[in-house]
Amino acid sequence: xxxxxxxxxxxxxxxxxxxxxxxxxxxxxxxxxxxxxxxxxxxxxxxxxxxxxxxxxxxxxxxxxxxxxxxxxxxxxxxxxxxxxxxxxxxxxxxxxxxxxxxxxxxxxxx
Amino acid sequence: xxxxxxxxxxxxxxxxxxxxxxxxxxxxxxxxxxxxxxxxxxxxxxxxxxxxxxxxxxxxxxxxxxxxxxxxxxxxxxxxxxxxxxxxxxxxxxxxxxxxxxxxxxxxxxxxx
Numbered sequence: 001x002x003x004x005x006x007x008x009x010x011x012x013x014x015x016x017x018x019x020x021x022x023x024x025x026x027x028x029x030x031x032x033x034x035x036x037x038x039x040x041x042x043x044x045x046x047x048x049x050x051x052x053x054x055x056x057x058x059x060x061x062x063x064x065x066x067x068x069x070x071x072x073x074x075x076x077x078x079x080x081x082x083x084x085x086x087x088x089x090x091x092x093x094x095x096x097x098x099x100x101x102x103x104x105x106x107x108x109x110x111x
Numbered sequence: 112x113x114x115x116x117x118x119x120x121x122x123x124x125x126x127x128x129x130x131x132x133x134x135x136x137x138x139x140x141x142x143x144x145x146x147x148x149x150x151x152x153x154x155x156x157x158x159x160x161x162x163x164x165x166x167x168x169x170x171x172x173x174x175x176x177x178x179x180x181x182x183x184x185x186x187x188x189x190x191x192x193x194x195x196x197x198x199x200x201x202x203x204x205x206x207x208x209x210x211x212x213x214x215x216x217x218x219x220x221x222x223x224x
Binding site: 042 | 146212
């Protein structure tokens, strides 16, 4: 059975800190891994990763995939209160249409 | 911009009622999905559809059915609502099979009393 595990489940940091969120997976016929940010409404897309070792970057956020370790990390540097959200990791396989989501990491950035 | 809309943001229904949740996307996407999201459980797939009139069960289809009569619209039906179906329901769509991000609607928070 496909599995996506995120850690930690929740995290509280101070503004300016750097955080690393983890996602590990066991998926048959891996195709891609996606990161989403969810505030009070629908998840919004952050990154899609398909190739190992290539970092994707957007401002203070970056992510990298390690296919050998079956994992990915999402880094946020110089955190701001607006980064407070649930961060979702999802994995897509070649054998299906749907994404398999982890339970999410709830991040709270305090002033 | 892709737009996925859902018919209601908040809905309150009574146990035993038949409930319809509607989702519409405006980008001619092939695939549409219904998830429910509960604290501590993440997003769980209920049903998805990869073409008009086609549907596939997800991980938790029990108590739900779906309808896709037109490409842009995907409906989730709770035949007889129960309190354990109180949840946030999210609809999503993608252009086709492949490495495409899923575009999500704003969600419907359903409370069954």
